[in-house]
Amino acid sequence: MNPFRLIGAGVLGFCANLGGIVAFASRAIGRGVTPPYFPRQYLRQFLDIGYYSLPVVGLTAIFTGAVLALQSYTGFQRFQAESAIPTIVVLSVVRELGPVLAGLMVAGRVGAAMAAELGTMRVTEQIDALTTLSTDPYRYLIMPRLVGGLIMLPLLVVVADLIGVMGGYLIATLKLGFGSVEYLNNTFRYLQTMDVVSGLTKAAVFGFIVALMGCYHGFYSQRGAQGVGVATTRAVVTASILILTSNYIVTELFFSG
């Protein structure tokens, strides 16, 4: 098929779903803020999304920080601007790469798992069973995941930022001949609160998006193993696209004024 037509079909399909997604999210939040709450479910999601994503996010961050230092060195060396490298690394990581890469990694790891788990629960009638046991699936399954995404991704990004900066620091001091104190001083000299705040805001938005896409596509999964497969793919693809789009929008909101 014509690739432009495929893109169009994808966009139209998403817009058609948009109303459903908004309704789904408002139902989950509307019910989820009222009791009963299920602390075990929240705890499980916090661990799943936050703690168990640490290795993936940490690895991504350290190599990203390292490659940033290396690349900007080879570029900036040409016009004697090497001293800007610590600033470049920290601003790129904190404002952009930390949240975006962590968001994308978590979309692949957690969003997919959520869609697969909820999809399987839908297909094997476990979600129906919840209602017959007087337990609201939105409160029990959806809200803990949404809150988990919203809270844990910013925490993950704090860790990713630190590790990313450290990646740059290691390369700069071990390989590119920077002094340790000088590098760290330069790192924090031009960093502003707004850089950190915008990065963490992005992370919260991305975390919510990942969880919402995982939950929505899993919850409305079609029957059969194939249905679950489709739900998983959609969860990851829509979450990734939405992360990149909303990244631009949030950046625009923070830094245009």
Next chain:
Amino acid sequence: MSQVKIRIRGVSKRFGANVVLAGADLDVEAGKSTVVIGGSGTGKSVLIKCVLGILEPDAGSIQIDGVEVVGGRTREARAKRAECGMLFQGGALFDSLRVWENVAFRLTHAEGVKRPEARERAVETLRRVGLGAEVADLLPAELSGGMQKRVGLARAIASDPQIIFFDEPTTGLDPIMADVINELIRRTTADEGVTALTITHDMQSVRAIADTVAMLHAGRIHWHGPVAAIDEPGDAHVEQFVQGHAEGPIHVDVAAE
């Protein structure tokens, strides 16, 4: 004398072009055991799911104790549905929870029973379905199909519901265990005054547990009568079904010729 617990009138349900129920009427008497029989795919499970609110009928009315539950967003409708227990055809056990947590799910999640006490009651209920305390800490995936079915049964009866739906309670069980389960269903209705609606293909089970039998055919309750009448039903469809002949008014499409 006999009081109607569940009144089903003109319930219709279709999935796309597939008309499953076309105006089904059924009265389920309080404290009695009603069995629904009918060919595979005639919509027996769909009928129960409409009563439970898992599926929304396209038309018709369903009352429990005189309370309309179709479209049931009211507090009363929800309270009536909370009196129902359900054994799903496929078990629908929560595969991330241990066996006892499955059985005690409603106690711990909707009724606020503390976990140690809930566990004790779960083990007690497991004993009623012929499972020992040693399975309590296993995961559902570690059980055989028949054991999973019995855990599902235990979950359905654990919080002493007023109305219980059993979707094929004895499929997949050996004849002795099937008899134990039949006996259990018999006792819950006879001794505890519970209203039971059971779906089964197993004629031995029908004879063992039914007070009344209803046959679903072509989207409607085709025949309805006391269990004693199923051998002389005066209806060719019921007769064919009870005796299990391939020849008769019910056509089974198989690729012949």
